[in-house]
Amino acid sequence: MERHIAINDFDYPLPDERIAKFPLAERSASKLLVYRGGEISERRFADIGDVLPAGQLIVFNNTKVIRARIIMHKPSGARIEVFCLEPHAPADYERAFAVTGTCEWSCIVGNRKKWKEGYVEINFDYEGAAVWLRAWIVEERGRECTVRFEWSAPMTFGQLLEHLGRIPIPPYLNRDSEEIDYTRYQTVYSKFEGSVAAPTAGLHFTPELLESLRGRGFDFAEVTLHVGAGTFLPVKDEDAAQHPMHTEHFEIRRDTVRQLLAKWGAVTAVGTTSVRTLESLAALAWRIHTTGSPDAGRVIGQWELYDIPTDYTGRTALGELLGWMEREGEERLKAATQIMITPLGYTFRIVRNIITNFHQPKSTLLLLVSAYVGDDWRRIYDYALGHDFRFLSYGDSSLLMRD
Template identity: 50%
Template structure:
C-alpha cells in the first residue's frame, strides 16, 4: 500500500515561532481567510466567507465542547501533580460521566507521575467547602486509570471540572491558560462536553457570519466528535506506516444521516474532525453493505484502504440510515482511527474550512489529501502574506481536488 510508505519529511515546512498565534484576535471573524479553488489562491476576511460558499451548501460543524481537562493537585510535600482527562472509563458514556454525582473513572495522562506512587490526591472545590479526591487505580499502556470522587452530592462531575480544572490550551502555545481562553478556546455553538482540544476551524464563526450564510440558504448542521489529546501527537516515524492514530469518539443523529443520503448540494466541512467523521460514516455504510460492521461501530486506521469495495456515497449513507432507523438508533455512537493521507480519495465533502497546521502532522497529511501537492503553495502563500498559524490562527477555505 503506497500510502503507508509516505515519508513524513515530505510534509515538512519551516514555521517560525513568530507566526504561531499565541492569543486570539479581538474579534473572531476578523481572521484572514485564504480561498483555494481550481489551483488558484485568493484571500479575504473570514466574515466574508459567504461570498465564497455555494448557496444552499450543506454546512457541517463539530459542536463538541472543550472541558477544563487539566486538574492540578498539590501534594503535602509541595509537588504538583497534573492529571489530564483523556476519556471516560466508568461510566464510559461521556454524558453519563459528566452528569454523575458520585464517582467516575477516567483514562488520564499524569504529569510528574513519579511523585505519585501511592495514596490519594486532594484539592478543595472552590467556594463549596467540598473536596475532590483522585485515586490511582492502575497503569495503562498509555496513561493511568484514575478514580475521582467528591463529597458534595449536589455537584456533577461537569461542575467539578468547571470549578477545579483549567482550559487545556495547546502545548505549542508555550504559555499558561488565561481567562480569555475560557471562552475563546471554545466555539460559540459548543454543547456536548468531552473534548480536550478545540475543533479550531469553528472558532472563527460568529452570529453575524451565520446570519450572512443564512441569507444564501446555508444552514448549519452538527456532528459531535470529541477531540482527544492525540490530535497533538507528532509523527515521529520515518513513514506513516509506523504511526498509530489515536481513537476519537463521535456521535451523529439519524436526522443528519438521512439529510446526507438525500443531499444533492455541495458539502462544506468545518474542520478536519468533521471531515474525518463524514468519511468514517461513509465507511460504516460500506461495512454494512458488506456485513462487516461490529457492535462497536469502529473504523480502524487502515481499514478504508483495505476494503476493496466502492459504492456511491448516497448509497452508503442510505444503508446507514436504514440500519439506524430499523434498530431504533436516534444517535449513532461510534469511533474512528481513520488516517487521511495523500492517496486517499475524499468522498463526502466538497470544501473544507480549516486552520493552518503543524509541519509533519497528520492534519497536514489530510490537507494534502484534499488539495494534492498544492498544499505547498497554499502554505507558502500564507507564510508570505503574514497569516497566523495553528489553533488561534487564521483560516482557509479549501475546495477539494477530487482527482487527488
C-alpha cells in the same frame, strides 16, 4: 498491502512568531485563504459566504471543550497535574459528566515521578462547606493512567471540572491558560462536553456570521466528535504510515444523515474533525453492506476506508446507513474512529469542501490536507507564510475547494 509515507516530505519552516498565541479581538476578522481548483486568493473570514458555492450544507462539530486540567497536591505538598482525556467508568460521556461521588478517567499525569503511591487532593469551599476532591492511580498504561476520583461535594463530575478545572490550550502556545481562553477556545455553537482540544476551524464563526449565512440560503448540520489529546501527538516515525492513530468518539443523528444524503455533492466540512466524522460514515455503511450491521462498538480502523471499493460512492453509503437507522429505529449512532486520511490514494466520499486552519509541519492533519489538495498543499502554505497568515489553533483559516 504495504503503505509508506515519508513524513519529511510534509515538513515546512514555521517560525515561532507565525504561531498565533492569542485570538484576534473579533473572531471573524481573521484572514481566509481561498483555494479553488488550483487558484489561490485571499479574503476576510467574514466574507466566506461570498466564496462558498451556493446551496452548501455546512457541517459543524458541536463538541465542547472541557476544563480537563486539574491541579492537585499530595499531602506532602508536591504539585501534580491531572489531565482528563476520556471517561473510563462510566465510559459514556453523558453519564460520566452526570455522575456524583466517584468515577474513573483515562488521564495523563504531570510530575508523575512525585506521585508513586497514595492519593492527591484539592480542598476547597462549596456553598459555605469545606469539601474535597481526591484521586488515586488505578492502572498505568504507557503515557496514560486510569485515575479514580472521589469527592465529597454535592456536585456532578461535570460541575466539578467547571469549578476546579482549567481549559487545556494547545502545548505549542507555550503559555498558561488565561481568562480569554475560557470563551475563545470554544466555538459559539459548542453544546456537548467531551473534548480536550477545540475543533479550531470553527473558532472563526460568530452568531452574526451564522445568521448571515443562513439568510443567504446555506444549510447547517451538526455532528459530534470529541477531540482527544492525540490530535497534538507528533508523527515520530520517518514512515508516517507506521504512526498509530488515536481513537476519537463521535455521534451522528439520523436527521443529519438524511440532510447529508439530500445534499450529497454539496457538503462543506468545518474542520478536520468534521471531515473524519463524515468520512467515517462510509466505513459504517460498508459494514452494513457486507455484514448487515454497522458494528458500531468496534473502532473504525486506521486503514479501513482504504479497503472499500472506490465505486462505493458516498451517496450509496449514506443511503445504506440511513436505511439501516430507519429499519432499526435508531435516532442516533455512536461510534469511534482511528481513520488516517493520507495522500495514499484516499477517496473522499462525503466531503466536498473543507474549512480548516493551518496545521503543524509533519502532522497527520497536514497529511489530511494533502490528501485533499495533493502537492498544492505546498503552494497553499507558501502563500500563507508569504502573506502574513497566522498559524495553528488561534490562527487564520482556509477554504479548500477542488472544483
